[in-house]
Amino acid sequence: MADCILCKVLSGEFDGSFVYRGETCSALLDISPMSTGHTLVVPNQHVGRMADLDPDLGAEMFALATRVVQAMQKSGLDMTGANLFLNDGSDAGQEIEHLHIHIAPRKPNDGVRFTHRDGGVVERADLDAVAKSIADHM
Ligand SMILES: [Zn+2]
Numbered sequence: 001m002a003d004c005i006l007c008k009v010l011s012g013e014f015d016g017s018f019v020y021r022g023e024t025c026s027a028l029l030d031i032s033p034m035s036t037g038h039t040l041v042v043p044n045q046h047v048g049r050m051a052d053l054d055p056d057l058g059a060e061m062f063a064l065a066t067r068v069v070q071a072m073q074k075s076g077l078d079m080t081g082a083n084l085f086l087n088d089g090s091d092a093g094q095e096i097e098h099l100h101i102h103i104a105p106r107k108p109n110d111g112v113r114f115t116h117r118d119g120g121v122v123e124r125a126d127l128d129a130v131a132k133s134i135a136d137h138m
Pocket residue numbers: 001004005006007008045046047097098
């Protein structure tokens with residue numbers, strides 16, 4: 001897509017620090033990282049939102065994310081864990097509308113805040129109702 005920053009990085013028009021370049025998806029460092037090594041796994045072709053993502057390509061993205069985490073752990077990066085997440089839509093914090101899985105390496109007392117919202121445990125019936133509404137479309 002012409003005005004997409006990630007497409008421009010993938011095409012070489014803008015610089016990127018690549019961890020991996022594959023045929024269908026690639027991994028590169030986030031320019032504004034949550035933690036050292038914060039990596040993005042992206043489809044090589046422009047895909048804006050989850051609604052547009054081929055599930056098989058999504059599987060390839062997650063497989064690549066898995067390999068990236070394993071490589072990070074072997075690399076000597078100062079980490080004891082990682083958060084993987086994907087923001088689908090601006091209301092969910094998606095800042096670049098080219099889907100990407102975030103991989104944020106973590107270590108004790110790193111100051112990165114990534115937790116459940118406050119509010120405690122949800123009633124099972126409420127959980128089941130939400131689960132069913134999604135399951136009906138699987
Ligand atoms: Zn793009």
